[in-house]
Amino acid sequence: MSTSMSYLGHARALLTLGVPLIGGHLAQFAIQATDTIMLGWYDVEALAAVVLAGSLFFTFFIMGSGFAFAVMPMVAAATENEEGDAHIRRVTRMGLWISLMYSALAMPIMIWSEPILLSIGQPPEIAQAASQYLSIAGWGMIPALGVMALKSYLSALEKADVVLWVTILAAVVNALVNYLLIFGSFGFPELGIRGAAIASVTVHVTSLVGLMLYAIRAFPQHELFVRFWRPDWVAFAQVFKLGWPISLTNLSEVGLFAFSAVMVGWLGTIPLAAHGIALQLASATFLVHLGLSNATTIRAGKAFGRGEVERLKRGAEVAIAMSILFAAITIAIFLTWPEELLSLFLDPDDPRKPEIIAIGVGLMAMAALFQLFDGGQVIAHGLLRGIQDTRVPMFMSAAAYWPVGITSGYLLGFTLGYGAIGVWAGLVFGLLVANVLLMWRFWRRSLPRLQAQAA
Structure with a gap:
């Protein structure tokens, strides 16, 4: 396209890409709101514990997501220059690698969080319940950061509508599993705060699988997961430098x-x-x-x-x-x-x-x-x-x-x-x-x- 694109053309292009991304963020917000509402119905102490646990999880998650965010501009730039498909594969794969490595470092803090919560002055009963939640939900850090990297990859390829629909699906799955496992509905065990943690991990895994399957089908030329175990230290350094x-x-x-x-x-x-x-x-x-x-x-x-x-x-x-x-x-x-x-x-x-x-x-x-x-x-x-x-x-x-x-x-x-x-x-x-x-x-x-x- 010509560099003389009109202001109206820019606005249209920005909205075409931005509206699904906005919808995806609002759907993610709905997931958090659903957790808060359902646990509020179940037990006030459980709600307080998950608010505390969620704050700790989110702090580490949002820090780790910087490497996933770095994938977005690098893929977007690669689509428009001579680096092309090979560079898209390299930076996305290494974005996933760094996300996995970061998750491995964060996991012990999630699993053994009770001493940390007690050290910052939280009541023992709340710290114990929050730790119980994180010992399960913490495993969701791995798929959650993988989801962020793939969302950045697909959004940069202007497939933000897929990101939106996967997030909406995740919101529906989250509400359903929460209802079944927090309250023990339809014969499922009543797990309370542990049920909410299982729902959280289920949502992240569902989202990751959905985005992986779509990426493989929609962009086979990128061979994103072919020989995934092979390191690419040059691309690794590029993503790390932009992401940290x-x-x-x-x-x-x-x-x-x-x-x-x-x-x-x-x-x-x-x-x-x-x-x-x-x-x-x-x-x-x-x-x-x-x-x-x-x-x-x-x-x-x-x-x-x-x-x-x-x-x-x-x-x-x-x-x-x-x-x-x-x-x-x-x-x-x-x-x-x-x-x-x-x-x-x-x-x-x-x-x-x-x-x-x-x-x-x-x-x-x-x-x-x-x-x-x-x-x-x-x-x-x-x-x-x-x-x-x-x-x-x-x-x-x-x-x-x-x-x-x-x-x-x-x-x-x-x-x-x-x-x-x-x-x-x-x-x-x-x-x-x-x-x-x-x-x-x-x-x-x-x-x-x-x-x-x-x-």
Whole structure:
């Protein structure tokens, strides 16, 4: 295609790729929500244990997924240059290799997690139940990271619709197995928290098998699993070099939100409840920006592979504009109907509801600002990953999330006494700084360098 592709053409291409990716993220969100709801019905202590266990699992999972994310821009670039099918096979296979190796390192922590949970001050009964869950669910780390690598591979080949349908299937399987094994329905044993863990592993294995079968059938020329055991240390090093900064960036962002919950928890149960609800709403809408970011990575990777800098620049402008447009819609909704949105998560007869909503309305105002800056920084990450620029953005993000975000959140929330709203204002400030730094990196450093190389 010509490098003079119109803005409308870029928008259409971005949405064609982005909508299935957004749907896939929302389906994954539905899996987590189903676990929370069903265990909440079963037993409150089981719910608390799985929330704790899920946080530990997710922290290690999102860190390991950086290597899977690295596959996406590398495959996208390879589709548009002379490296072609051979390089696609090499980087995808080594992405799977690194994911497997990382899983092997993380597994002991999952299986023997109780001492770790006790050491960070968790109640013994909750730590024991969480460890019981992780001793089973931890085995899901292996297929879960394999799924992430194959999702990146297929998405970069513009088969995001398959990723969507596999994730929807996984959500259905998860709900069914949860229902059968948590509650002991239809003659199955009532396993409670262990049933939820078995459901989790079942979902990951089902997804992995489905994606493997599709990849073999749809792209036989890649021979992805033929002589899979053969190492390719050059491709291994390329994936590792691009992936480890993404892993640490993911870890620093997850840590930012985890520690914000700890700080709000210091303020008491009611602020923490309001924080949890507002964060759920902000997370659900953030998934739209994340899907756009993934699509942006692929589109940028293709332009990068072709050496078409003007196409890359125009595509970047469209992606940013689309993120801002969605953020504007979300801001309007969050500011217009905050009480109605918060009430969806609360028992109408709960006597604490007015207090939770009073705090939550302020947090929803912060969440509105959140949308603009969080969306901007994740789009910037998508652009930079597309052109395989990850190391400097890692340092920029870490500095914005922690020294800026956490410190300002503590100062505003506790030193100046603004409470939970102050903590969230710190998050907003950290994301704003990340947005500015990452956009500056793309527009003032990376893009001019590519333009100079193309001249």
